[in-house]
Amino acid sequence: MNGPADLWSSFTHDPRQSANAGLRASDGDRGVVQQVLTEAYADGRLDREEFDARTAQATTARTLGELPALVSDLVAPGASSVPAHVPDDDLQRRAVARYESDRREALLGFLGPSIICVVIWWVLGVGGTFFWPGFVIAGTGINLMRTLVTRQDMIASNLRKLEKKQQHREQRPGPDEGGEE
Numbered sequence: 001m002n003g004p005a006d007l008w009s010s011f012t013h014d015p016r017q018s019a020n021a022g023l024r025a026s027d028g029d030r031g032v033v034q035q036v037l038t039e040a041y042a043d044g045r046l047d048r049e050e051f052d053a054r055t056a057q058a059t060t061a062r063t064l065g066e067l068p069a070l071v072s073d074l075v076a077p078g079a080s081s082v083p084a085h086v087p088d089d090d091l092q093r094r095a096v097a098r099y100e101s102d103r104r105e106a107l108l109g110f111l112g113p114s115i116i117c118v119v120i121w122w123v124l125g126v127g128g129t130f131f132w133p134g135f136v137i138a139g140t141g142i143n144l145m146r147t148l149v150t151r152q153d154m155i156a157s158n159l160r161k162l163e164k165k166q167q168h169r170e171q172r173p174g175p176d177e178g179g180e181e
Contacts, residue, residue, distance in 0.1 A: 007036065007075050013064060021065030029067060033058040036071045045074060091166065095158035102154060106147040110140040 010032045013020040034055065041051040054070050061067055117133035147154070 007032065007071070011064065011067075015064035015067045018065075021063060023064045025061050025064050025067060029064060030058050030061060033061075033067050033070050036074055040071075040074045091159060091162045094162055095155050098158040098162075099151060099155045103147050103151075106144045110137075110144040113140055 008014050008016065011029050012026055013023055015021065015025075015029070037046065037051060037054050037058065040046045041048070046054070058067065058070055061070075114133065114137045117136045121131065121133050
């Protein structure tokens, strides 16, 4: 879960609303709570005993109204649709630059082998026979097409990687913060 808005929108109906509290909870609704509990346990915010108790309650919950109390102290109370972290322009620019580099590599990976194979096919004088370089063109063309078609996904993936690296760097203690003096 990325944030409270993501959590509450994952339910079939918002369980915090009194009009929905009496509705029967689905397996999917219970699964959302299970995921929050599992993440909290993995983060060390719940001990094993409390995790087991809340998991049992989530599993046996009959209505949506029973679910918010199980996770209310594990998620922020707001349901804002504003993302928790807006990437700065530099990270976005670097993510796009990385995609453009990947696109250039895919294009060169397509053109280089394709041209070489067509030239060999032509030089060998088999211009009128079976066009075997088509296999190379098709194979390398698949990667190029994938790169072009998944542009937004690749940029988003690059951005996530850059944000993760930045967080990792920010969490490392510097020389005057507990490192070597």
